[in-house]
Amino acid sequence: MQCDIISLDNERAGEIQLADGIFGIVVRPDIMQRVVLWQLAGRRAGTHKTKTRGEITATGAKAYRQKGTGGARHGSRKSGIFVGGGRAFGPLLRDHGYTLPKKVRRLGLKSALSSKQAEGKLVVIDAAALDEPKTAALVKRLASLDWGRALIIDGGEVDDNFLRAAANIPGLDVLPSQGANVYDILRADTLVLTKAGVEALETRLS
16 A cells, blocks of 8 residues: 655655555454553563561460460461461462464554554654754654654664654654554554654564
8 A cells, every 4th residue: 555755844755655464454453452461461560479477577486375265276476367467378479471472463563553554543754863862853843743642663773863852752652663562552643654664564574
């Protein structure tokens, strides 16, 4: 499919042919959900932890005599039924990540790209580069584009000046092609690809 290329000044800069097998497939919301859940699971720290009764520091002496108190019999203050005791079956340190087949991850990324194209929220620009890392200059150039919350995906490497300027703009994220992922694409209002980014994604997903 044909797609117009624009510049950061919102001027037409040519056309580009997008691969139908990447940007024009049938969107699979179920696959995208699986990939997003896999991504979010991998981000979880898994550092939640409570102490079991074996990890509690307390006296080992019997709390009170076995009989004659009118109460239940207890031999340890480390039990989970006492204040300060260990917790039974509490959370432990763990890794929440799991594996997901490579073909599922690839299909999820293709579906995310195709969904943005189908919604008319995919924009291709000629390049994402600046002569100086000036945020004010970049904000001025983006003012007429009305992208909203945008994700810009460049080629193998991102221009350092552009990256530093964009870092101070709320709602604007910049990634190299290798960092393109379903979660960030779906949460952006507009997906912006450079020509180098399109070529890199087509090479990665072909």
